[in-house]
Amino acid sequence: MFKISDISIQRSHEVTVDAVCEFLPEFKKRLVVLDVGAGTGRVAEEMLNRGFQLIDALESSEQRLSVAKKRSLYDNYYNCNIATSRLPIDDGVYDVVVSAEGIGERRIPCMALRELARVTKPDDDDDDDDDDDDDDDDDDDDDDDDDGDDCHGGVVIISLKEEHLHTITEYIDRLEPAMMDLQTDGHWELLAREVVPYYSDGKTGLVFVFKRCHPNGTG
Template sequence: MYRNMSGNEWERLNSVNIGVSVEESQEFYRTWADSYNKDCEKLGYTGPKKVATRVSELFSECERENIRILDVGAGTGLVAMELKKLGFECIHALEPSESMLLEAMKAGLYKKYFKEFLTESPTTIPAGSYDIITGCGIYGDDAHVPCEALLEMIRLIKPGGYIVLATRNELVQNNETYKHLEPLMDNIETNGKWKKVSRDVFPRFNLKKDGIMWCYQVL
């Protein structure tokens, strides 16, 4: 059960809830959606800007308008907001929470919306549809994006495209679910499906926590 459904915004942003169900996790976002953007601003959440900046380093300004991006766990659209400032236009959202998606829709941030979960099973989206996948803050409690969904991300990317992911560093070091993430990333590289372009640990994913960001190129 969630410890912090009615807790303060710090607890919400930095929650690590063990053993929650997908339903509980989604209920958490349903009740948070309308104040999510304001809370993130107050708490100095820099993840979306970091991800967008990393994506912008991969493409020249004149290429950006036509780059096809899928933002996984799009939430209210904070990543798209930052990408648009940098000249990216063709951004689609994949997000299971209707309430979070509604906030993104109100702001008109994405060209297309997929209301679905990303898991190890195939989504409704055809293979090789995108140049880039972004995922920011998509690893949280146990009921967020599973580690094995990396393989579905790879399926959705054109050969030569990129996957840029960021989260709180503590999650991949300590959390029972997500400590398997980096070993799986390495394993996928050993199997020749992608190659690591960068891995950065950085201060202030939000005001209290360090972040980690990976960029992989799909082969």
């Protein structure tokens, strides 16, 4: 069932959802999504309009979250501050974790990146490669399954104004190095860093797309 609201969509939120659709074009109804810095639900509005159905909200402002609740935009609502504590969410729950201006306008700190990775499902491509022979044997059964078994999640998508890398103290010479540190440590892999003209308020934006890696006990 689609949940409809009257929230106007800003380009920054459209761009963020565009990235999800680009890297995970199929199985929208099956993907479990966490919207970090959800605010009043603009990202969820856009995702619902495009066919996503399983979306949770993480938001530190109870007032903002109450607006989203009134519009029934999300399935679960987490009113907590990712900047100060470990999230009340198990490891590897979400196929997709998105943050549109959570890192940026909302000042989510660099240290919170590790939490975004932790709650994201590890990519399962390697496991699937090991099972290729078994999958071949089951081709006939797979053809009868409309949903299929090829839903690969494990993606973190972060968008923000480019200027925030140079104007917000928390991010100056810190945000991108922190992202790369997590890659070096094996938590995720950078798939894309896209520059987006007219992202928000006429300003240029950046969209980062990461694939969650198997943590090998370090997630």
